[in-house]
Amino acid sequence: MKTIIAVIVVGLLAISVVDAGSSGDVSTASAEKMVKDTKGLIILDVRTPEEYAAGHLANAKLMNYYDKNFTDQLKTLPKSKSVLIYCKSGRRSAETLALMKKLGYKKAYNMLGGFVAWSNEKRPSTTK
Numbered sequence: 001m002k003t004i005i006a007v008i009v010v011g012l013l014a015i016s017v018v019d020a021g022s023s024g025d026v027s028t029a030s031a032e033k034m035v036k037d038t039k040g041l042i043i044l045d046v047r048t049p050e051e052y053a054a055g056h057l058a059n060a061k062l063m064n065y066y067d068k069n070f071t072d073q074l075k076t077l078p079k080s081k082s083v084l085i086y087c088k089s090g091r092r093s094a095e096t097l098a099l100m101k102k103l104g105y106k107k108a109y110n111m112l113g114g115f116v117a118w119s120n121e122k123r124p125s126t127t128k
Contacts, residue, residue, distance in 0.1 A: 031111040065092040086111040
C-alpha cells in the first residue's frame with residue numbers, strides 16, 4: 001500500500017512540476033508523452049528547412065536557428081503555452097531553451113538527443 005501511495009505522489013509531483021511552469025531538459029520518452037498529453041503544446045523544430053523536410057515531429061513549427069531574425073521569431077510564441085524544443089542532436093535546442101528562459105518563457109523544454117535520438121528510438125515522425 002505504501003508503494004502505491006508513493007507512486008501516486010511521485011506521479012502527481014511530476015505533473016505539477018510541468019504545470020507549475022518549470023523548464024528544462026526532457027527525455028524523448030517524456031517528450032512523446034508531452035506531445036500526446038499536453039493540450040496546446042507548441043512543438044518547435046529549430047533545425048534548417050532541409051533537415052525539417054527530411055523528417056520532423058507531427059505538427060512541429062519550424063524556426064531555423066540560423067536565421068538572422070531567430071530571436072524575433074521566438075518572441076512571437078505565446079509565453080502562456082508549453083513549448084517542446086528539438087533540433088538534430090540537442091545543441092541548438094539547448095541554446096534555444098537558454099534564450100527562451102532569458103526572454104521570460106517559463107514552460108519550455110529541450111528534448112535531449114534531438115531528432116536523431118527520437119528517430120533511433122523509432123518514435124513517430126512525418127515528412128508532411
